[in-house]
Amino acid sequence: MFTESDLDYYCNVQHKLLSTGRDYLAACFNSNGSRSVGTHARGNVVSWVPSPKLNNKTFATESRGAEWALNTLMQFDSKVLWYGDQPEPVDIVRSYKNGRKRRASYTPDGVSFTSLGPIVYEAKTLSDVEKLLVKYPSDWKRLESNAVVYIPAKEAFMRLGLTHKVYIYKPEDYIYITNLDHILWARASLEFCSPESSEINKAFEMQFVLTLAVLQNQLKLSNQTPLIRAIDEGHIVVDLKDQLITDSENCLASTTHALLEHGKELRRSQLVYRKDLVNSKNLSLVPSLKGAEGALVRLEALNKGLSNRSTRRWKARIKAGEQLGLSPFQSLISNYHRCGNRKKNLNYKVQNFLNNYLLNSFIHRQGISEYRGFVDYQSLARDAHPEFSPVSHKTFTRHLSKIPPEVIAYAKGGNRMGNQMALPTDPEHRHLKAQTAWERAAIDHYCVDLYLVVYAKKDKIVAERPWLTLMVDLYTGKVLAFSISFKKPSRHSVAKVLRSCVRNHGSLPREIIFDRGAEFKSVYLASLLAHYSVILSLRPAGNPRYGGEVEGFFGEFKKLWLCQRSGNLANYKEARAVDGKKTPKKAAVLFPADFHRELKLFCAWRENACRGTGGHSAEILFEQSCKDYPYVSRTISYDAEFIIVTCVEAKKYTVDMQRGINVLGTWYSSPAMQLLLSKPRKNEVRLDPENPNLIFVKVCDQWEPFYSSEINAYSAKSPEHQLAEGMIKHEAANLKKKIRFEDDIDLARLVHEMDRVREEQEAPPILEFEMTESITEEQVEVFSKLKNTTVRPLNIRAWEA
Structure with missing residues (x-):
């Protein structure tokens, strides 16, 4: 340092x-x-x-x-x-x-x-x-x-x-920089050492040049890391500027640079394609099929000895072509592609007005059709230059088509539409994609076109659309992790998907690419990834060409799976066309745990399905790459430190010494509360994004875990139900407040109903009378004396009528 x-x-x-x-x-x-x-x-x-x-x-x-x-x-x-x-x-x-x-x-x-x-x-x-x-x-x-x-x-x-x-x-430096990145990552992997020089020399005894894959087999190595360490230390020589060391089947290696160059030269002559092999050629040299047929007809006429005006002209073309080094066939290729008058016939004033209208008026107006634009142009042009006629509809359309689609899109729809309509970049100058698993991953969100049951009553269900956060490996297309949430994208969503990745694989990618959402530009995410030495990358805003790997999964999931589940919105036109009784929201039957289980099944099927143009499934590619290049991923243990680091900071909460801390209606407590007796009542709290029964409270320069009363029962549940409980308790808390409010309205409605029923019933008759004689005190005393009188049973022998 x-x-x-x-x-x-x-x-x-x-x-x-x-x-x-x-x-x-x-x-x-x-x-x-x-x-x-x-x-x-x-x-x-x-x-x-x-x-x-x-x-x-x-x-x-x-x-x-x-x-x-x-x-x-x-x-x-x-x-x-x-x-x-x-x-x-x-x-x-x-x-x-x-x-x-x-x-x-x-x-x-x-x-x-x-x-x-x-x-x-x-x-x-x-x-x-x-x-x-x-x-x-x-x-x-x-x-x-x-x-x-x-x-x-x-x-x-x-x-x-x-x-x-x-x-x-320079554009050709991308291979060299990629190789250096992998050498640096392998250099930090201390558990692997390079092979001994004697073993390496022995492996090259039969052949002076070998591929890294063959060399790995001969040295009986479990992966490529020792060989990359040997390249770094100079024991093995490869061309870092022309070959990828991550392509072990094709990367040639030797013991000296001279031997390596001989091996590359032997292979170069057999390559189907190499750099600078092809470039554009004029149609005069390489004609189309129709042009070639015409040239053959002319050659055949000359070979037959025909003599006329055309053959004399053809012979002159052959003679002129010989001076340019062209064959008779090439000299007789027609130049029809060069026909036509390419001079502009429009008057200067007419052309200027047309270009000015198209670039400064028409392309900026949203919703106007080409025909209406032409009519508007005709009206303005007749006033602008009455001495010249406006152009025809065909000419108007031709000039409009000459404007790059990117320019029109920027004018009408801004950056997003402009980027979408832009021409593709030169493939030869593009940066290399990820070459190994775990080298690069992307994270994005998707509001699922499906309703899940949040709360079920006897005669009614409450459903909501969840948000899906996905992490995809950009080399294989494999889904590394996903998380489901009823909250809109936030730091909680990012923390959940990172936790899921570490739980599933014990690793994080070397680099993660995000869009420019607020949750991805937060200090929380930047500090979290820097803590574990993960590269944080942000793709351009408003550029729909980026993030296609994740968006592709969302599209497949929607078309192949969601469309077959009850409560889906896969066909939004159909969902908008039905009446209220048939809305997808009222057809929801899946609970969060069910959806989590089904999503795992779809991912497992997708990673072994036949996709793309390669010869291996995503799962096979991923497993082989992990085996050959284990140094790429960032190994992380799912332990107490990782759990605390991935918890999300919340506002300060007041501590009740009798009950603990109340967060979203749940009480959390810990024996460490006694250390807060002389401390301020409000304390810093970190919320667990997945476990609704756990929070961390800052107590005397330490983060102490506080648990709810249901923590023991929570630990005995399946992973799907644990995650679903967190979604229902915390993420759906605001939705459940609305449900309780509606229940209170129903209760108030019942009270009003009972009041109305009581008012409608007949009141019972009341008998009123007046006392003609008042009761004297002596009469009252007669009855009061009977209170203490002894009662004796009667002896009756028989009852007679």
């Missing part, structure tokens, strides 16, 4: 930097980045990568390309002692489009403390650098060494006594 004392020695003693340079490096070292990256990201994935060299902090990368590659290279380079992202900004004097120079603030992409001195970096892709060299030639220069310098930044840091460099990321 690089400390402040190391920094002081590095700046003052080892490199004797200027005071301004020392102050700048100290500010970079003590800050957590001068700005937040990815705020305005449109088409790039932003990541926060944990780094041991960064004192176990995270390195923010603005894209999967240049910034990610710079982070990997800095982490892999043994000369780099420390590096950080988004250093402090400096003032530079840069040029603008009008050629004027102005002072501006400039923030580099990274700074590193190397054994040769500190270096400040600007990371750019090759395509961006080529554009900048043309657009700002006075600021960006290419040197004879082919290196590129950004002159304003170089001069600014030169005044501080620091070096500024431009790192250029």
Whole structure:
């Protein structure tokens, strides 16, 4: 770990930097980045990568390309002692489009403390650098060494006594960076060691070059980790820039670079495809079927010795083609594809008005049809240029079709629609997808098109649509974990799916990609993933082309399973067309535990079903990849620490010393309550996202577990019913409040009904009379004397009439 004392020695003693340079490096070292990256990201994935060299902090990368590659290279380079992202900004004097120079603030992409001195970096892709060299030639220069310098930044840091460099990321670097990432991950896996050099040399005795898979079998290794460690230590040689070490069946290895090159050359000639093998060809050289047939007919006519005007012209074409190196067949290929008058016939004023109407008016109006737009154009054009006729409907449509769909979509629907209609990127320049299981996963939410029973009465059920949170492995498509909730997406949903993954597999993915929902940008999630050294990545907002792996599962689940269950909304048109008695909400029969069980069954079926174009099921791919590359996943134990870390912070609650803490109608208590006697009554609480009978309370700098009275019965239930109980007790608490309120209204209605019944009944008759004589006190005394009189039984012999 690089400390402040190391920094002081590095700046003052080892490199004797200027005071301004020392102050700048100290500010970079003590800050957590001068700005937040990815705020305005449109088409790039932003990541926060944990780094041991960064004192176990995270390195923010603005894209999967240049910034990610710079982070990997800095982490892999043994000369780099420390590096950080988004250093402090400096003032530079840069040029603008009008050629004027102005002072501006400039923030580099990274700074590193190397054994040769500190270096400040600007990371750019090759395509961006080529554009900048043309657009700002006075600021960006290419040197004879082919290196590129950004002159304003170089001069600014030169005044501080620091070096500024431009790192250029090339499209072909993606294989090299991916290999370095895996080597770094394998390097951290201490339970595996590289094989002995003698064993490696013995394996290469029969063949000077082997694939990593064959080498693994010959060395009798259980997985590929020892071989990757051997590559890192230099015992095995592979071409890291041209071959993927994660493709063990195809990655060639040898003991020296010379032998490896011979082996690659032998295989290269047999490859069906390799880089730069194909490119576009003109139709004059490679014709269509119709063009080839016409050329053959002309050749046949010449071979027959025919002589006419056409054959003389064909012979002249053959003679001209010979000078260009074309064969007779290629020379006689027709050029019909070049026919037509491509000159614009529209008047300049008419064309300008048409383009202005299409770009500034029509494409911005939502809901208008093409025909109505044409009618509107005709009306305006007749007034704008009465001396010229407006264009026809066909010309109007042709000019409209020339506008890129992306431009029209941005104008009508904003970023989301524009991204959806954008042209696909160049496949040769795309970043590599995940190459192993656990390398990359994605998490997303889905409001399930199905009603589940929340509460059941004798003559009525209360149903609600649940939210499904899914984690999918991006290499195999396997569902790693899922969680069900009656709450809208929140930190609780994320915590539940992460817990489910650790329970099922004892691991978390190396990187998890999220969308830009509030729960995914929370401090809770960032700190949780950083705690377990998991890379947090955010995909661009409003870009429907990202997240297709998770969205694909939602679509399959809806079409293949939900449509067959009672209470579904799979066909929303049908659900809206039925009357109130037939609504899906009233047809719900599944309880949360039932739905959880059915979802597990569907996932198990899907992972072994025939999907995609490969030759293996998702389950087979996942198991084999886990066996060969066990170092990729982040091994995590499902223990007390993990449970506490994944609990969600809540507001402070008041402690009742007789009953405990009341959360959502449930009382929690613990023997540790006695330590709170002299403490403030309100205490910090962390809620368990799954277990409704457990919370954690901060007691004397410790998180103490508090339990409800039902904790013992809860521990004896099945996993499905445990999760369902949490959904009903806590997540459906607000819904149950509404149910209780409706029950209270029913009770009030019954009371009013009883009052109405009593009013409708006839009142009983009341007999009233007047006393003619009053009772005297003497008469009252006669009866009062009888109270203490002895009663004797009568002796009667017989009763007679």
